[in-house]
Each structure stands twice: as C-alpha cells, then as structure tokens.
Amino acid sequence: MDRNTFTGLFLIMIVLAGSFYFFKPSEAEMKKERERISLDSAMKAGTKPAAPANLPAAAPVVDSLALKGPFGTNISGTATTSVLENSALKLTFSNKGGKIKSVEVKSEKSYIGKPVVLFDGDDNKFGLSLNIGGKMIRTDDLYFTATQTGNSMVMRANYSADKYIEFVYGLNAADAHDVSFNINLNGMNQVIERDSIALNWETVLLQQEKSLQAEQQYSAPYYKYVDQNPDHLSFAKDESQELNKAKIEWIAFKQHFFSAVLIPADPFIKGNVNVKILTAPGEIKGYTANVNLPFNQLAVQNYKMKFYFGTNQFAVLKKQGQELEKLVEMGYWPLKYINRFVVLPVFNFLEGFGWNYGLIILVLTIALKLVLSPLTYKSYISMAKMRILKPEMDEIKAKVGEDNATLLQQEYLKLYKQVGVNPLGGCLPMLLQLPIVMAFFFFFPNLFELRGQSFLWMHDLSTYDDFIKFGFTVPFIGDHLSLMCVLMTISTLIYTYFNNQVSGATGQMKYIGYIMPIVFLGVLNKYPAGLNYYYFLANMMTFGQQYLIKSMVNDEKIHNILKENKKKPEEQKKKSKFQTRLDDYMRQQQQVKTQEKKNK
Structure with a gap:
C-alpha cells in the first residue's frame, strides 16, 4: 500500500469516527424510538399498548382534507379509461380530469385507412380553473370517480363529503353526433372565491387528409357572438383573439373536414381563443380556448352545454342549428351566395x-x-x-x-x-x-x-x-x-x-x-x-x-x-348605353381640345 492510499483511508476513518460521535442520538430520542418499537410489537401481537406516560391519553383526529388540501383524495390516483359509443361516435373518457380523452368519428377513415380520431393523448386538455383559498385548482389535474349508466357518464371529484364537482356526459341518440355535457357544482359556493370560473379547452389536431398543407390551409378556430355571423382566426399564421365584444354563442375547433364544437345553453360571458401551426409529424395545429362562466355563489350551480363532434358536411351542420353550417367556407361575397343558393x-x-x-x-x-x-x-x-x-x-x-x-x-x-x-x-x-x-x-x-x-x-x-x-x-x-x-x-x-x-x-x-x-x-x-x-x-x-x-x-x-350600320344616318342609329357614354366621352375630349387651343 503506497503513502497516498494509506493517507486517504486514515482520513476516511477519522471522518466516520467523528460522525458517530457528533450525530449520536440523544437520550430523549432513544427513549422515543424504544416506545415506537414497543407500540409496533404490541399491534402485531394483537394487544393494545399502554399509553406512554409523557403522551396525552387521546390524540386529536386529523381530517385528510387538512393534510392534503382541497380535493385531497383526488390529487393522486391511477389513470383509467371508459367508453361511450353509438353508431356515429366512440368517446373514450379519462378519469384524470374527468374529460373526453379522444373522439373517433365512426364510418370515416383517414387517408392511410385508420379511424378518424379528432384528438387524443395528453395534449388534449379540458376542465375548470377554480380559485379556492387563494390557490388556483385545475380539475384537469384531478382524478375523478367515473360512473357509467347506459349512455351516460358521470365524473365526480369530491372536495369533501358534501361538496363536489360533477361532469355529466350523455349520448342520447343512436346516431347522434352531439354529446350533452353538464357541469354540476354542489356546495362549492362555500369554498370558491370570485364571481366567475374559467373553462379551459386545449387540443392538437391530428392529420386526417393526404395533403398536410391543404389541411392546415382550411383549419382554424371559429367562434360566434350572439346575433352576429361566425368568425374565425387566421388560417395561415399563429394568432390569439380576445372574445369580449359580446356574449359567445359557440366555439369550434374546425379541421378541414371535421369539427369539434362547444355550445353552451347560456352564452359564455367572454373568453379568448388561440391557434398555433405545428411542425411535428402528424400534427396540424394546436388550439386553445378559455371562457368565463358566471358563478352566482349558489349552493347548487349547473352549466348546461353540448358538444358536436363530426363532419363538416353542410346539411349535417345546418341541422344542428345556430349557423354551424357557416363552418363550411363558401368564399367571399358574392361567391358564397352563388355557392350556397345556386351551386349547392x-x-x-x-x-x-x-x-x-x-x-x-x-x-x-x-x-x-x-x-x-x-x-x-x-x-x-x-x-x-x-x-x-x-x-x-x-x-x-x-x-x-x-x-x-x-x-x-x-x-x-x-x-x-x-x-x-x-x-x-x-x-x-x-x-x-x-x-x-x-x-x-x-x-x-x-x-x-x-x-x-x-x-x-x-x-x-x-x-x-x-x-x-x-x-x-x-x-x-x-x-x-x-x-x-x-x-x-x-x-x-x-x-x-x-x-x-x-x-x-x-x-x-x-x-x-x-x-x-x-x-x-x-x-x-x-x-x-x-x-x-x-x-x-x-x-x-x-x-x-x-x-x-x-x-x-x-x-x-x-x-x-357592320357596313349597313356605317351607312345609316346618325339619327337612325339606335344608341346603346355604351354608345351614349362614348358620345359623352368624345364631347368631353373635344371640349378639352378646344380649351387647350384657347389657352394657347
């Protein structure tokens, strides 16, 4: 063993010895550990241990809500999925966020022959943002309890025994493309602050068509103010738009040939929408929508809405009402009137x-x-x-x-x-x-x-x-x-x-x-x-x-x-509007020439 190795080992021994001496537990700590071991042994043996002399006879019960905070039992969990489907749609739900995780439009295939899935994966977000105790809680991060009954899916997150948030989804018709969606807030007026809550919706459009460029060219978020025509964000660039001119009748995440539309029973107060062109393979654009829902501090507060998931077929959208058919671009004036009332x-x-x-x-x-x-x-x-x-x-x-x-x-x-x-x-x-x-x-x-x-x-x-x-x-x-x-x-x-x-x-x-x-x-x-x-x-x-x-x-x-017309006297010629304007033009030119001569 050389000198350097010996010196290193000697210093290590000194450090270890010092550690044992300076970090040795105190007498009180050793007594507490002996009591814990004794308590564990008694519990394993099935006997009730005696309370130590220095501890109170009964310890206070601690509420799990106080330990974990709001929605304590819903903060962690295991992500699971459930499915609702009819002949038109297949909806996959995730208990994390209590949301629709993916939507498949049945009977339609992508350009490579796979099912048309409008959105899927963790990039799809949907939920409420709640101000509770000065802290912003996002339901998209909570683990809900899913209960399926027939064509209805109930997702619940409990704040406490008598306070909870509930998302209720329903597929009411066998071939329906619309999905009912209700938000129920029970007893949350005791904990939610402010007079409004935020609803956030984010998604990434997946490529369905052969031409990625064309699909991006015809995809954009749409929105409709009450008593106004639908409008949209840019097709060609990233853009954000504040929606505060009037109440919002609906918001649509439109793809080239498919759309996902959120339609509230009572118009949204205000909000904003955003579009971003994506470059990852298989992705078209990223959409974000945030809207405000009025919170009236009622013991039971409900928000009724519905989704439309389906094709951008003019007749199908028109049946949905609320001018959804205008998601189909027919051109600018007067082209859209020619297409809509003549060609179509x-x-x-x-x-x-x-x-x-x-x-x-x-x-x-x-x-x-x-x-x-x-x-x-x-x-x-x-x-x-x-x-x-x-x-x-x-x-x-x-x-x-x-x-x-x-x-x-x-x-x-x-x-x-x-x-x-x-x-x-x-x-x-x-x-x-x-x-x-x-x-x-x-x-x-x-x-x-x-x-x-x-x-x-x-x-x-x-x-x-x-x-x-x-x-x-x-x-x-x-x-x-x-x-x-x-x-x-x-x-x-x-x-x-x-x-x-x-x-x-x-x-x-x-x-x-x-x-x-x-x-x-x-x-x-x-x-x-x-x-x-x-x-x-x-x-x-x-x-x-x-x-x-x-x-x-x-x-x-x-x-x-033409020769005969040339031979006719001027007064016998029937003048067209063009010829009348031509005569006026020639008279004006003659007057200009006459004036120029006078000026000279």
Whole structure:
C-alpha cells in the first residue's frame, strides 16, 4: 500500500469516527424510538399498548382534507379509461380530469385507412380553473370517480363529503353526433372565491387528409357572438383573439373536414381563443380556448352545454342549428351566395340520383354551361365583330401612327360608333361568368361529399391525384404532378389558342393568354382533383360551344351588317348605353381640345 492510499483511508476513518460521535442520538430520542418499537410489537401481537406516560391519553383526529388540501383524495390516483359509443361516435373518457380523452368519428377513415380520431393523448386538455383559498385548482389535474349508466357518464371529484364537482356526459341518440355535457357544482359556493370560473379547452389536431398543407390551409378556430355571423382566426399564421365584444354563442375547433364544437345553453360571458401551426409529424395545429362562466355563489350551480363532434358536411351542420353550417367556407361575397343558393342546391339535387361524383360534376358542368350559353354566344359575336373590324383598325393605325395614342383612340371610338360595336361586348359576358368560375375555387376544396370518392384514376376527388411522384420537391410545382391538372392546363392552352383566333388578339395580349395557364399549373397542382376536373370539363365545353357557334355564324353576314350600320344616318342609329357614354366621352375630349387651343 503506497503513502497516498494509506493517507486517504486514515482520513476516511477519522471522518466516520467523528460522525458517530457528533450525530449520536440523544437520550430523549432513544427513549422515543424504544416506545415506537414497543407500540409496533404490541399491534402485531394483537394487544393494545399502554399509553406512554409523557403522551396525552387521546390524540386529536386529523381530517385528510387538512393534510392534503382541497380535493385531497383526488390529487393522486391511477389513470383509467371508459367508453361511450353509438353508431356515429366512440368517446373514450379519462378519469384524470374527468374529460373526453379522444373522439373517433365512426364510418370515416383517414387517408392511410385508420379511424378518424379528432384528438387524443395528453395534449388534449379540458376542465375548470377554480380559485379556492387563494390557490388556483385545475380539475384537469384531478382524478375523478367515473360512473357509467347506459349512455351516460358521470365524473365526480369530491372536495369533501358534501361538496363536489360533477361532469355529466350523455349520448342520447343512436346516431347522434352531439354529446350533452353538464357541469354540476354542489356546495362549492362555500369554498370558491370570485364571481366567475374559467373553462379551459386545449387540443392538437391530428392529420386526417393526404395533403398536410391543404389541411392546415382550411383549419382554424371559429367562434360566434350572439346575433352576429361566425368568425374565425387566421388560417395561415399563429394568432390569439380576445372574445369580449359580446356574449359567445359557440366555439369550434374546425379541421378541414371535421369539427369539434362547444355550445353552451347560456352564452359564455367572454373568453379568448388561440391557434398555433405545428411542425411535428402528424400534427396540424394546436388550439386553445378559455371562457368565463358566471358563478352566482349558489349552493347548487349547473352549466348546461353540448358538444358536436363530426363532419363538416353542410346539411349535417345546418341541422344542428345556430349557423354551424357557416363552418363550411363558401368564399367571399358574392361567391358564397352563388355557392350556397345556386351551386349547392343543384349539386344536392344531382346527388339524389345516387350517381358517381365524377358523373355528378360532369352533369353539373353541363347544366351551368347551358344556363350561361347566351352569354357565351354574345361574347363570341362581339369578338367576331372586333376581328372583322381589325383590317379597318389597322388602316387607321397606319394613317394616324402609333405615337399619338390619344388621337388613335379617338379614331377607334369613332369607328365603333359608326358600325355600332361595343369593344367591351366580348369581355362583359366573360366577366359575368367569372364569379361562377371563382365560386368553384371555394366550393370543391371544402365539399365534404367528395372526400374519399374515386373517379377514373383519381382515388380521392377531395385532394390532388399524384399521378407522378417525384420523390423530391420541384420549385413552383411541388413533389408530384397531378394528371388532371396537366389535362386542365392543356385544355386551357387549346381554348386560348382558338379564342385568339376568334378575337384576333395580337401582341402582348396574345401571349399573356398562354402564360396564365402555366401559372395556374403550379397553383392548382396541389388543389383537389375534383376542382381541376371541373375546370377541364368547363374548358372543353366552352371550346365545343364556340365551335358550334362558329359553324352557325357567318362572318360575311356580320361584316355586311357592320357596313349597313356605317351607312345609316346618325339619327337612325339606335344608341346603346355604351354608345351614349362614348358620345359623352368624345364631347368631353373635344371640349378639352378646344380649351387647350384657347389657352394657347
């Protein structure tokens, strides 16, 4: 053994010896320990030990509530689950927090074929925050006692023998998507401080659809003030919103095609909602809602509410009442009115025949094109007139020159006036059709009925058909190529080509028409196949309409009519509104020129 080892061992012995000496128990402590051992031995032997001489004859009884604090017996426990279900929903309850732990929407599957579970796990929180004795108690942290009776689940947390909190859930109908929910506070007025209590609801949305980006794009918390239209937080960014403008009729955690909605019998006083975009795999967004419930210091206080857990199908939500159908985005004004009162009723009517949804979209497109055919015809005739006038317009341009744009425009306007042509006649019918084209941009991406419906090679009309998967991301295009989007783009290019032949477009206007379809290829590549399918059909039918109109219209006859109009005296010409405004414009221009000459 070397010197260093010996020195170390010697110092350790000194430390141990000192510890035994200085920390030796006192005589009183040793006596108390002997009495404890004697007491334990007597209890094991089944005899009652005599009370030590220095202890009182009877020790006071200590209440467990005083030892553990509020809800002492509910602070710790073992988490267990219970299930309520009907043909529409499967609800899994947790005794920790007395809450609905997860919700499965039956008969619906996620994009990978698993059951649709709206929320699950520890990220889902629901409960009250109570101010008791200056301390904030969260029921989400308590262990409730669960009692199931038929389709009813009662969760109770006892503050004491005659004071408790009770959450009562009920599935009242065999196929119901709504769940009754009552909060009962019994005797809690003796311990709860303040005149209101807080209800907290938090959840993390789980991915259900093929396109994570699209699901985030159409998911947001919604809320509705009493006597006001529903509103929502941002779809594209994290946001918080204080709800204090009026009483709150309901709060909805809306996902793309599914929603969880909390509807109180008596509106909430005020609250706040929050949304956060999540980046973890399989997660869409995180929602938080906090609302205030009035506490009137009654011995028994009840709060009646209900949940809606289900699909964002317009008809189903409308049956729930309270304008829940407005969770389905139909676009901005006037697009939402076109979708709600024109497109949706026609779609529902066709749906009643039980056809495949690809066929329904086809018939819907044909019906709309027939209704809009007068506008298409008028647009074609106007463009044909402009094409026939082009040689005369070229002569005017050669005569006046391109440098004097004002004079050139005036000469064009004179020509239009002479032949009775409205240069905007071809654009106005197209502009009138534009709201319908834009309305479908909102209609199909939010149409639940298309979810999971296949047609031809498209397995799901509610999302993109990734006919070609790149395995990597291509700028502007993405990680796939949608065949229906490609067909839509090709049809648009063909339509543009023939449209230029009809209108006689030249220069920049001619090439802009070819650029736009390419731009839309990048934009619509990630949009639902059903939307691209509609645009493809609309292009092909418009092309067919124009081909039919072209075979019926004689350009020479139109040219002769324009010549006859040119020969008519000015007073015999029937002026259109455009021509009236044109005359006013020309008079104003003439007055300006006259004034400029005077000033010189």
